[in-house]
């Protein structure tokens with residue numbers, strides 16, 4: 001029978017496999033395993049390591065999946081490997097042939113695959129979806145999502161919810177139109193399609209794949225002036241989470257396009273927001289916009305992790321804009337919002353009544369048409385930088401400690417606007433920027449955050465920006481990787497460092513854990529890259545000593 005929908009919904013509780021990105025569709029990244037714990041972790045040693053080989057050693061952001069004695073792990077440049085989970089021996093690999101002219105904005109990354117029945121499914125940088133047989137690696141189906149020459153790409157792991165395959169798209173820097181798609185995971189056939197830019201119609205598809213006109217009611221472009229909604233961005237580039245208790249999939253949406261916000265006065269829905277989509281119908285049931293009329297590329301894709309607090313089902317989101325939001329998962333109502341980074345310039349806070357930010361006067365980069373020569377607007381210093389208080393690296397929530405563990409970054413930028421018009425397949429920014437560190441000591445900080453109080457309970461500073469995800473366990477441990485190459489384990493209650501291992505390249509991927517027989521394993525992918533070395537300006541210079549790589553490491557407790 002392979003991987004069933006029921007198994008995926010129970011993924012967070014089952015300890016023998018890892019079936020979904022997020023270690024459960026809710027995305028908590030918490031494991032009930034405790035063989036590796038605060039007392040035993042000092043004996044954690046490598047079990048095996050596997051190299052992704054060749055010269056394709058760019059950012060490795062993939063979260064491995066574990067099932068039926070196999071590890072499924074994607075690698076940069078749209079590759080996927082199946083490995084023997086006991087020995088690390090390669091069972092098969094699939095290297096997707098990428099055309100010239102793909103346009104990923106922020107490195108040739110892939111964040112992982114999805115499992116369903118006998119299939120392993122992943123998306124590619126030329127905006128395709130590929131389903132392979134888990135045993136043989138043979139391609140079972142392949143579907144084109146959209147036109148890579150128009151700037152579409154895919155970097156996120158697909159999500160299985162209610163037996164459907166849910167995926168987003170990347171390309172917000174090229175004026176694509178963001179959306180969430182639901183497909184039959186067995187065939188790749190579209191079931192519904194829901195755009196995330198107001199003005200665009202959603203569709204349902206019949207059994208033969210024929211579009212049912214007006215299948216999902218559309219919305220008018222009232223929060224977008226003129227024609228800009230046609231190229232409005234709001235890419236769903238980090239994928240989504242799913243909560244079986246609400247029946248909603250939660251997708252973050254990226255920046256509105258172009259970055260120059262003076263061209264598009266209005267809120268620009270549903271950009272820089274979380275949308276809750278009823279998986280059964282494809283309808284947006286609620287939305288919460290973290291940065292209305294985003295002018296900083298604050299995006300809004302960050303993962304929405306549901307959890308229980310105060311007798312309610314809530315969701316936590318550490319937004320790129322520097323604020324942490326606690327939102328009712330059923331209706332989208334804001335419960336609380338507080339900063340999770342120390343310096344925020346663009347807003348003084350979030351109004352808990354209206355849910356809207358209190359924008360700082362003149363905090364927005366200036367309108368170029370009002371600049372001295374009509375070509376460059378006033379330069380503004382902003383914190384966080386556009387790379388965010390948090391970016392693609394997923395946080396974790398522990399129901400045991402009731403804390404979120406957030407891989408945060410402290411940095412700022414000079415940002416300005418320039419004139420821009422849309423051209424298919426060209427960058428659609430209308431902005432320039434220089435990222436700046438705020439201090440010498442550190443940029444990254446892993447923070448344990450209490451969602452009840454908004455307090456930072458402890459933090460572990462890191463010199464380079466943190467870009468790898470986090471995992472917490474019932475062994476009272478928090479695992480995360482650093483660009484300096486370490487996988488670390490901290491005491492979940494105090495933040496004290498209890499163990500670290502040098503993986504040989506920077507870690508920008510989230511760790512996982514599972515049990516095989518009587519042994520608990522931990523795995524993480526290593527390979528420096530992603531957006532920081534490409535766009536980090538002064539910060540990129542500061543970390544340019546880091547070496548690229550591409551490998552997966554697996555650990556267990558030493559028996560001696």
Ligand SMILES: O=C(O)c1cc(C(=O)O)c2c(n1)C(=O)C(=O)c1cc(C(=O)O)[nH]c1-2
Nearest residue numbers: 106109155170171172173235237254530531
């Ligand atoms: O708007 C988009 O479509 C889009 C896509 C992606 C991506 O797919 O990786 C990133 C971003 N934006 C982005 O703004 C960003 O900072 C970023 C960092 C990374 C990364 O993997 O390191 N991807 C992306």
Ligand SMILES: [Ca+2]
Nearest residue numbers: 172254255299
């Ligand atoms: Ca973006």
